[in-house]
Amino acid sequence: xxxxxxxxxxxxxxxxxxxxxxxxxxxxxxRWNKGTSFTEKERKAFVLxxxxxSRVNTLxxxxxxxxxxxxxxxxxxxxxxxxxxxxxxxxxxxYSLLSRHIKxxxxxxxxxxxxxAIANYSHLFRRSEGMYxxxxxxxxxxxxxxxxxxGRDIDLIVCTDSEAILGIGDQGVGGIGITTAxxxxxxxxxxxxxxxxxxxVLDVGTNNQGLLDDPLYxxxxxxxxxxxxxxxxxxxxxxxxxxxHPHCLLHFEDFGVTNAQRLLECYRDEHSxxxxxxxxxxxxxxxxxxxxxxxxxxxxxxxxxVIYGAGSAGLGITRxxxxxxxxxxxxxxxxxxKKFYLMDRYGLIKASLGDKxxxxxxxxxxPDDEWEDVPTNDKGEVxxxxxxxxxxxxxxxGCSTHSGAFTENVVKTMAAGCDRPIIFPLxxxxxxxxxxxxxxxxxTKGKAxxxxxxxxxxxxxxxxxxxxxxxxxxxxxxxxxxxxxVLCQSRRMRDSMIIAGAQRLASLSPALKxxxxxxxxxxxxxxEVNFEVAIAVAEQAFDDGIAxxxxxxxxxxxxxxxxxxxxxxxxxxxxxxxxx
Ligand SMILES: NC(=O)C1=CN([C@@H]2O[C@H](COP(=O)(O)OP(=O)(O)OC[C@H]3O[C@@H](n4cnc5c(N)ncnc54)[C@H](O)[C@@H]3O)[C@@H](O)[C@H]2O)C=CC1
Ligand SMILES: CC(=O)C(=O)O
Ligand SMILES: [Mg+2]
Numbered sequence: 001x002x003x004x005x006x007x008x009x010x011x012x013x014x015x016x017x018x019x020x021x022x023x024x025x026x027x028x029x030x031r032w033n034k035g036t037s038f039t040e041k042e043r044k045a046f047v048l049x050x051x052x053x054s055r056v057n058t059l060x061x062x063x064x065x066x067x068x069x070x071x072x073x074x075x076x077x078x079x080x081x082x083x084x085x086x087x088x089x090x091x092x093x094x095y096s097l098l099s100r101h102i103k104x105x106x107x108x109x110x111x112x113x114x115x116x117a118i119a120n121y122s123h124l125f126r127r128s129e130g131m132y133x134x135x136x137x138x139x140x141x142x143x144x145x146x147x148x149x150x151g152r153d154i155d156l157i158v159c160t161d162s163e164a165i166l167g168i169g170d171q172g173v174g175g176i177g178i179t180t181a182x183x184x185x186x187x188x189x190x191x192x193x194x195x196x197x198x199x200x201v202l203d204v205g206t207n208n209q210g211l212l213d214d215p216l217y218x219x220x221x222x223x224x225x226x227x228x229x230x231x232x233x234x235x236x237x238x239x240x241x242x243x244x245h246p247h248c249l250l251h252f253e254d255f256g257v258t259n260a261q262r263l264l265e266c267y268r269d270e271h272s273x274x275x276x277x278x279x280x281x282x283x284x285x286x287x288x289x290x291x292x293x294x295x296x297x298x299x300x301x302x303x304x305x306v307i308y309g310a311g312s313a314g315l316g317i318t319r320x321x322x323x324x325x326x327x328x329x330x331x332x333x334x335x336x337x338k339k340f341y342l343m344d345r346y347g348l349i350k351a352s353l354g355d356k357x358x359x360x361x362x363x364x365x366x367p368d369d370e371w372e373d374v375p376t377n378d379k380g381e382v383x384x385x386x387x388x389x390x391x392x393x394x395x396x397x398g399c400s401t402h403s404g405a406f407t408e409n410v411v412k413t414m415a416a417g418c419d420r421p422i423i424f425p426l427x428x429x430x431x432x433x434x435x436x437x438x439x440x441x442x443x444t445k446g447k448a449x450x451x452x453x454x455x456x457x458x459x460x461x462x463x464x465x466x467x468x469x470x471x472x473x474x475x476x477x478x479x480x481x482x483x484x485x486v487l488c489q490s491r492r493m494r495d496s497m498i499i500a501g502a503q504r505l506a507s508l509s510p511a512l513k514x515x516x517x518x519x520x521x522x523x524x525x526x527x528e529v530n531f532e533v534a535i536a537v538a539e540q541a542f543d544d545g546i547a548x549x550x551x552x553x554x555x556x557x558x559x560x561x562x563x564x565x566x567x568x569x570x571x572x573x574x575x576x577x578x579x580x
Pocket of ligand 3: 119166254276277
């Protein structure tokens with residue numbers, strides 16, 4: 001994969017840009033600023049000579065300096081704020097630095113550290129980034145939207161209403177941080193032009209009492225709006241997106257469980273919309289499972305699945321895997337549904353729970369008579385250990401935010417029932433993981449096939465060799481899914497495109513060559529992996545007849561390379577009518 005990386009990120013660009021900004025205006029524009037890398041000629045043309053120290057640096061030198069400055073900060077959250085401020089100053093330098101240290105710095109700008117930054121958003125606040133659309137100001141929504149998008153050809157909008165940020169719940173206006181992080185990864189890992197991307201927080205209030213009581217909270221200090229008023233507000237925003245940017249991908253992130261699936265269903269036939277927690281997580285987990293069943297030399301249809309946490313991610317995974325079982329193993333929907341045992345805060349989801357379960361789970365509700373002989377807790381719920389004892393799952397997936405839910409007893413009981421238990425504790429950030437993968441590895445004597453949502457260090461196998469824990473995070477696939485659909489202008493994100501992306505990702509699993517290797521590619525390879533996913537997605541859109549471009553399917557790879565934004569400096573010429 002190394003050679004592909006070089007093609008993706010060449011160190012210099014011959015591109016010439018006509019730029020209308022000069023002096024401080026240019027130095028304060030993160031899009032155009034080069035800092036000490038402006039050449040002598042550019043310094044004269046753009047009245048920068050007295051505004052910069054005389055030495056001209058290369059991008060390599062700038063990266064070296066920025067990296068050293070970053071290393072002088074010990075705490076991840078301080079590194080996070082340093083990088084945020086670098087992004088506000090100079091996009092090329094920021095993305096170039098990240099692309100040289102992907103595995104080290106992604107956890108700083110994304111999960112887990114971004115979770116802490118979001119939780120402390122109002123206290124760490126220095127400068128706004130992205131678009132804030134507030135329920136109480138909805139009469140100016142169109143103006144506010146146009147103010148930041150006029151003259152911009154937007155490819156991608158990432159939005160959140162902040163109700164279920166990572167695993168840390170309702171974060172009010174701080175949720176803007178997940179949209180900027182997800183958007184940054186689109187650029188870093190798939191080459192989406194940051195000028196063509198927009199991050200939006202839909203501030204509909206918050207039910208987080210800490211934020212409602214905090215005098216420094218910078219969002220709308222009002223309980224969360226629900227019902228018709230909420231739907232109208234969201235719809236007003238979606239219709240603006242459709243009106244002004246009909247080709248762009250609208251990515252929904254970290255919406256609450258009662259809205260996520262509903263909004264996806266509501267808009268997916270009208271526009272290219274994508275819910276990452278449902279579809280991105282479903283796709284990356286499907287890819288990891290395909291790799292795992294490759295190791296155990298079995299089929300997806302042969303497994304018994306326990307999904308612990310039946311929210312957006314849990315249901316997204318269940319549906320994605322169910323659909324794959326139906327299409328690859330030729331099994332009916334009804335029979336495929338029976339392979340899944342979903343659990344939530346009320347224990348196993350079974351018929352007698354009635355209204356406690358959401359209607360969207362109805363296909364997966366277990367019949368009561370199946371569980372008549374099984375002990376329940378004092379609330380009448382069937383707990384995880386009992387489910388594991390009865391059905392002897394081969395796959396256990398956690399997306400519950402319930403830290404430590406996969407206890408030693410649960411894991412050992414599961415391991416007693418199958419040769420290679422497949423255990424994916426996917427909750428983020430790291431502290432919420434259902435089981436530390438090191439423990440799951442030890443308790444199963446190295447037999448477990450593991451993947452987590454945030455990065456974890458390798459575990460030791462019985463023979464003493466390292467077992468690399470796959471990072472089953474949607475960031476390994478969503479940037480490619482999005483870039484693929486933007487590239488071919490599909491105007492819809494079809495299930496077939498997502499499955500094509502998941503299959504491509506699964507085909508890149510290191511475990512295919514060596515069963516003791518990680519189930520998913522290393523995160524250092526995330527740019528190349530997402531590139532491959534994007535190609536698969538765009539090619540599938542051609543096959544489905546929904547690609548909206550004039551070039552041919554055979555040209556997809558070449559067009560993708562041309563389209564990718566690269567973190568390298570071009571050459572600037574001053575032009576009054578140029579870009580700003
Ligand atoms: N690895 C990855 O790529 C991804 C990981 N996630 C993680 O998965 C977790 C859930 O995310 P979403 O599904 O988006 O949230 P969500 O809020 O839609 O779903 C969480 C579900 O877990 C249930 N739950 C809460 N406490 C529980 C308990 N003690 N026992 C069983 N179930 C419980 C909730 O009732 C809810 O149904 C989060 O930690 C999130 O960070 C989410 C998306 C992607
Ligand atoms: C990764 C992600 O989307 C989440 O944890 O919500
Ligand atoms: Mg998410």
